[in-house]
Amino acid sequence: MNAEEIYNLLKEKFGDSILEMVSDVPTEPIISVEPLKINEVSEFLRDADEFQFDSLMNLSGVDDDNVEKVTNEDETITSKGGTLSVFYHLDSTILKHKITLKTSTNRDNPEVESVTNIWGSANWNEREAYDMFGLKFLNHPSLTRILMPYDWEGFPLRKDYENPEFYEGMKIPY
């Protein structure tokens, strides 16, 4: 089943929760979904007979790098808006087709539904996305840092990240 057909079927079932499909990119078509509907959509994609997406190949956070810089009257610069995205690459080992889902959420309160209850492999990938981007996955069983130390401050893969000056009394960068 190709991306176009999948998109049309999803649109029929979920209506406005399915935002758009970008297919004119040189590489792979991407279907955008509302961040708070992703669990429902994923469950449908896994269980429906015509899809059977039984495997989540990859889950990746991305900083879209679209923060607006506003210069105030007193010449200080404040940033406004901007989004973080999560990409889901699904694969069906039974029907041998693939699809990419994307969901974007705002940077200040980045909340996305977790899909750990649907695909077990999402568990650590979501923890990594939280660790690196600060994405909050709602209903995740244990959303804690995984690669960085537990008491680290900041989210390293965000584009506006700056190293803290000290970590536990050690100077960074040393």
Added chain:
Amino acid sequence: MKTEEMILNMGPQHPSTHGVLRLELVLDGEVVHDVKPHIGYLHRCMEKHCEAMTYPQVVPYTDRMDYLAAMYNNFGYVGAVEKLMDIKVPDRVEYIRVIIGELQRIASHLVALGTFGLDLGAFTPFLYLFRDREKILDLFEETCGARLLYNYMWVGGLSHDIHPDFIRKTKEFIDYFRPTIVELNNLLTYNKIFIERTANIGVCPAKEAVNLGLTGPNLRGSGVKFDLRKDDTYSIYNKFDFDIPVGEGGVGSVGDCWDRYFVRVQEVEQSLRIIEQAIDQIPDGNVKSEVPRRVKPPVGSIYHRVEAPKGELGYFIVSDGSLNPARVKVRAPSFVSLSAIGEMAKGYLVADVVAILGSLDIVLGEIDR
């Protein structure tokens, strides 16, 4: 009688953890109730480094993830960038990449099999397998100058053409190596003690294996016939004839540690078959003719996956049209495999955790990146 769960830390420095890894075992007596892996001891944030590098400069960073299969990491990454830029590499390059990739798979599996035996107390096979792996590393050294971290595959080509003696020496290696698989089977595979330690241990049913994201030999050990070289073919793998071995419960039940181990043994033979077919067909050509002067992909994103020795290795690259990638995410097979250990080890004994961990064949460089 009142009993309490006990927490036991295994690692971070433990010979059976294959690197710097800490496992928090929740025990009831000797029975494992839960395993919580703590990772990140080798974290270098390679993905952040990549954002400051140009596309070709990322290749050496990929070497340092799965350092036992560095060639295959290169293979996956350059494949992703080539797909993004729509580069068609010369046939000679494709053939050399496949041959080198399969040699690397053998080398990686030899370490996996050897250390697995080592974990369970079989020291001798480990030495035999490292002796054979050495011969593959010698071939690589003659080809590109490095023994472990190669930076051999470039976007659009290779850093060096193969050595004039490469074909002869590879054939010699195949002739030498094939009988040693029988030797391994006699020494370790059908050893009674080894079977007692691995049969019916860490059983992972097929459906659960897919859901937990196990890939590669771990997934095939559970009886799922899924190999990206055939099912989502890339490079020129569709030109070769080879089988996909799956776990059949040879001495225990399907999906146990022994099955995962034995799938690797069989895969080594299949890799030899691929090399044999490819080695006589290498066409002439220039391995650098398609290497672009400036690697500047169009705006877009790509997820490209290859069948690395440890499982599905995927590169997700987002390009903003500049010389540096906006985001590189690596879907490391070991990372996902390790996350499954909690489910797999439940109800077994402490000594079995070592067997299960060994059978998953993880590399911490790839998990922590």
